[in-house]
Amino acid sequence: DTEVTQTPKHLVMGMTNKKSLKCEQHMGHRAMYWYKQKAKKPPELMFVYSYEKLSINESVPSRFSPECPNSSLLNLHLHALQPEDSALYLCASSNDRGGTPNYGYTFGSGTRLTVV
C-alpha cells in the first residue's frame, strides 16, 4: 500500500459546527503532516507529527486541533471555523530518514473544506 487516504473528500460546515478530517497510511511512515492549500497557492505547513508526537505547530489557530491516535492515523479536529478557513486540507507522510533517491512526502488527495 503506497497511498495516503483522506476522508471525507468534500466537507461543508457551518461556523458553529464541529467536524473532523481523517488521514490514514500503511507505509510504515513515522512522520505525518497536515497542510492547508488555497487555490493557486503552494501548500502551507500546519502540523508535523513525528513518532506520534507533535513536533511542529506552525502557529495554527486553536480552532484546528490535530490528533495522532497511532502511527497510521492522523486526525484534524475542526471547531468554530471561519469562511477564510475554506481550503484544500492535505495530509502527507514520509519516512523522515531519507535513505532513498527520491525522499519526500506522499500526499493524500485532500479534503476540500467549505465553511459557510
Next chain:
Amino acid sequence: QQQVKQSPQSLIVQKGGISIINCAYENTAFDYFPWYQQFPGKGPALLIAIRPDVSEKKEGRFTISFNKSAKQFSLHIMDSQPGDSATYFCAASLRYGQNFVFGPGTRLSVLP
C-alpha cells in the same frame, strides 16, 4: 532566507516541446530539492529530487539541473505531452527535514 522563488508563474508549451521551470533559494543549509506535480483536485505527487552533490539528474523525460554556486535549480520536461499539464512546485529542505519550503508554483499547459 527560507524562501524559494519560482518562475515562470505560468507556461504554455506545444506538444513535443521542452518545458523549463526555474527555482532559486537563499538558504545554503538546504540540502534536498524535490519537485512535485499536482493535478486539479489531487494532492501533490513527488516527481523527481536532487541533492546538491550532483549537477544533474534525469528520470525519463524529466531532468533536474542544479547550480550550487548560483543557488538555482531547474526542471526540464522533454517531449512535453498534454498529460503533463499540471501545476509544478519546486521545494527545498534541510537534510531529512520535516519541513519543506515550497516555491509558489508554475501552471504548465501543454497544447495538443
